[in-house]
Amino acid sequence: MTSTFVETWRGPFTSGDYLINDDSLTLVVNTSLREGRSAAILVESSGTARVAVRPEVARSCGWDAANVPSSLDQVREGLAANGVILNDPDCIFGFAGLDLSSRAGEAEGIIIRELTENDAAAFSQFVSHSSEDDVDEAYVELDHWLVMGLFAGDQLASASSAYPWGETKAADIGILTAEDQRGKGYGSLLVNAISHAIRQRGYEPQYRCQLENVASAGTARASGFELFGMWEIAELAQND
Numbered sequence: 001m002t003s004t005f006v007e008t009w010r011g012p013f014t015s016g017d018y019l020i021n022d023d024s025l026t027l028v029v030n031t032s033l034r035e036g037r038s039a040a041i042l043v044e045s046s047g048t049a050r051v052a053v054r055p056e057v058a059r060s061c062g063w064d065a066a067n068v069p070s071s072l073d074q075v076r077e078g079l080a081a082n083g084v085i086l087n088d089p090d091c092i093f094g095f096a097g098l099d100l101s102s103r104a105g106e107a108e109g110i111i112i113r114e115l116t117e118n119d120a121a122a123f124s125q126f127v128s129h130s131s132e133d134d135v136d137e138a139y140v141e142l143d144h145w146l147v148m149g150l151f152a153g154d155q156l157a158s159a160s161s162a163y164p165w166g167e168t169k170a171a172d173i174g175i176l177t178a179e180d181q182r183g184k185g186y187g188s189l190l191v192n193a194i195s196h197a198i199r200q201r202g203y204e205p206q207y208r209c210q211l212e213n214v215a216s217a218g219t220a221r222a223s224g225f226e227l228f229g230m231w232e233i234a235e236l237a238q239n240d
Helices: 003-013 055-061 072-081 101-106 117-128 132-138 186-200 214-222
Strands: 017-021 025-029 039-044 049-053 084-086 090-095 110-114 146-152 155-164 170-177 204-210 225-236
Touching: 003 039, 003 049, 003 090, 003 170, 003 204, 003 225, 025 072, 039 072, 039 084, 049 055, 049 072, 055 072, 072 084, 090 214, 101 186, 110 186, 117 146, 117 155, 132 170, 146 186, 155 186, 170 186, 186 204, 186 214, 204 214, 204 225, 214 225
Parallel strands: 025 049, 170 204
Antiparallel strands: 017 025, 039 049, 039 225, 084 225, 090 204, 090 225, 110 146, 146 155, 155 170
């Protein structure tokens, strides 16, 4: 994965005042965390844990230069004790650059191309045959920044879309494959194709999925992605 991708994800954990900065754990007080986020945790696949908190969270936890947690477990305990709720972790994958275009070209009757508003009818029919949960989780929309589809014959078998990740140069990818077309490798071919298209637009592709979504993680790896780390965000509990 590129330095652009790595710097994008490390950014919130390197801006601000360090309370801890060693090889295994960093803790930074960051005044510019995105609105609504009081804390964030990134555990990279290398094992390094990175934590960023807003100043008010550091104060409520009693963390300062003279008093810091000694481990990630203590960080989590301090956050929980002060009403900071961590969301379920996301697996964050970065693209290693694998090119599967030859494999797609060898598959008989397979066409991968960008989708436009002229494909609205085919896209609507495609979505209508998927469960509501699958559609919500995939978050693939025809009006996104970049949308591509894989056609098996005349059927739209898989669709993928991407959109810029906040103000960064990364683009988040979603993928949805028709239930009767799964298990054929279509999802990985399409995610690989849209990843290269994203790079052609000057952005870096990224793939996220929930920890328990083994199938989605498998698609990421088969598409040429590598696990970068586990990411959690937190917000202050709302009082009734």
